[in-house]
Amino acid sequence: MDSKARRYLFEKAKEFVYEAGQRIKEQIDQPRTIETKSNPNDLVTEMDQNTEKFFAESIRNEFPEHRLFGEEGFGDDIQDLKGIVWIVDPIDGTMNFVHQKRNFAISVGVYEDGVGEIGVIYDVMGGALYSAIRGEGAYKNDLPLRMPEKKRIEETILALNTSWLIPENPHINHAGVAELVKTIRSTRSYGSAALEFVYVAEGIIDGYLTMTLMPWDIAAGKIIVNEAGGLVTTADGRELDMLNKTTVLASHIDIHKEIVENYVQLKTK
Numbered sequence: 001m002d003s004k005a006r007r008y009l010f011e012k013a014k015e016f017v018y019e020a021g022q023r024i025k026e027q028i029d030q031p032r033t034i035e036t037k038s039n040p041n042d043l044v045t046e047m048d049q050n051t052e053k054f055f056a057e058s059i060r061n062e063f064p065e066h067r068l069f070g071e072e073g074f075g076d077d078i079q080d081l082k083g084i085v086w087i088v089d090p091i092d093g094t095m096n097f098v099h100q101k102r103n104f105a106i107s108v109g110v111y112e113d114g115v116g117e118i119g120v121i122y123d124v125m126g127g128a129l130y131s132a133i134r135g136e137g138a139y140k141n142d143l144p145l146r147m148p149e150k151k152r153i154e155e156t157i158l159a160l161n162t163s164w165l166i167p168e169n170p171h172i173n174h175a176g177v178a179e180l181v182k183t184i185r186s187t188r189s190y191g192s193a194a195l196e197f198v199y200v201a202e203g204i205i206d207g208y209l210t211m212t213l214m215p216w217d218i219a220a221g222k223i224i225v226n227e228a229g230g231l232v233t234t235a236d237g238r239e240l241d242m243l244n245k246t247t248v249l250a251s252h253i254d255i256h257k258e259i260v261e262n263y264v265q266l267k268t269k
């Protein structure tokens with residue numbers, strides 16, 4: 001993809017995101033149809049489904065040769081990332097959307113042959129658009145994002161789910177997480193992976209550690225964090241699998257290796 005094609009694709013991605021966001025805002029106070037998926041806390045609404053359907057139709061009308069990798073069933077059967085693939089989460093933070101009517105985002109990553117080219121995350125109710133084009137930096141609205149040059153582990157604010165501190169959790173040794181929490185300055189949990197990624201890029205938090213994300217949760221945020229100077233890998237420091245569920249550590253580069261080597265011990269299944 002040449003720079004002109006990439007720029008056009010970026011502008012269309014923003015156009016789709018803004019329109020989808022406007023549709024959500026216009027209907028935010030309407031009664032919701034709420035269903036559960038994998039567990040009682042894994043919620044989906046008709047707004048998630050309608051928003052993904054909007055992206056599917058918009059992408060296919062404008063770019064019929066592109067494919068869509070989505071959460072709600074309106075995309076293609078994706079077994080690889082050959083060609084150009086849009087990886088879309090129509091509402092990231094559905095529980096926040098249902099309970100708070102805020103703190104959720106639209107997340108769109110565009111990949112070419114497995115390489116992240118464009119990332120767009122829209123904080124719908126906050127009105128902030130976070131974006132990145134590979135090699136051109138990351139932005140919040142029109143302001144460039146760049147993570148602080150230096151960061152010590154003792155000064156770190158880390159986003160993580162408190163369930164990883166429970167001994168019975170199936171993913172990670174809770175003792176290592178407990179030691180990490182004692183070492184850093186503080187923790188946060190925002191309930192939206194997309195927002196947690198962009199908060200890392202913005203420097204609001206210094207890292208985000210989680211055990212169970214899908215590609216649509218990651219695709220845009222990974223590009224934006226990388227372009228802001230951060231590092232995104234699995235929780236144990238490996239390259240991400242962009243086709244399947246995975247662990248994630250997105251953080252300032254100074255603390256990344258220390259967290260992986262000193263505090264993360266994943267459980268074997």
